[in-house]
Amino acid sequence: MSKRPVLALIAHDAKKDVMVNFAMRNQEKLSAFDLVATGTTGGRIRDTCPDLSITRLKSGPLGGDQQIGAMIAEGKLAGLVFFVDPLSPMPHDVDVKALMRLALVYDLPMALNLSTAEILLRSARLTGLKTTSTTPEVNAADI
Numbered sequence: 134m135s136k137r138p139v140l141a142l143i144a145h146d147a148k149k150d151v152m153v154n155f156a157m158r159n160q161e162k163l164s165a166f167d168l169v170a171t172g173t174t175g176g177r178i179r180d181t182c183p184d185l186s187i188t189r190l191k192s193g194p195l196g197g198d199q200q201i202g203a204m205i206a207e208g209k210l211a212g213l214v215f216f217v218d219p220l221s222p223m224p225h226d227v228d229v230k231a232l233m234r235l236a237l238v239y240d241l242p243m244a245l246n247l248s249t250a251e252i253l254l255r256s257a258r259l260t261g262l263k264t265t266s267t268t269p270e271v272n273a274a275d276i
């Protein structure tokens with residue numbers, strides 16, 4: 134089993150081109166991770182960057198956001214890059230909020246836009262094989 138940290142990638146439809154360009158530009162850095170993505174986002178990344186290790190989960194509106202939320206709760210993620218579309222209503226808005234909430238609860242490094250994602254990908258914390266929070270009050274065993 135891979136010992137690489139796991140990074141989740143998600144993009145709403147209006148931001149999928151931004152995500153694909155981000156992945157292409159940062160292929161070398163992303164290759165240090167096992168990637169997980171919601172269904173359509175993962176498909177777009179796989180089409181353009183076939184050498185990256187990426188696991189596709191369900192599409193966001195069909196439960197993909199919740200699957201990634203469960204991975205956060207289980208301490209399986211090192212970080213989350215989620216390019217959110219702030220200008221469109223989403224049928225699964227509650228799932229989006231729940232995912233972000235868990236990232237906050239577990240103090241997970243989370244980038245919601247391109248400029249922050251570029252910074253996050255260069256962070257030693259993200260690449261340091263650390264997958265669980267050091268904040269005592271949010272360690273899963275204590276909840």
Ligand SMILES: O=C(CO)COP(=O)(O)O
Nearest residue numbers: 171172173174192193194
């Ligand atoms: O809707 C999403 C996140 O809320 C993204 O899902 P897809 O990657 O399947 O489009």
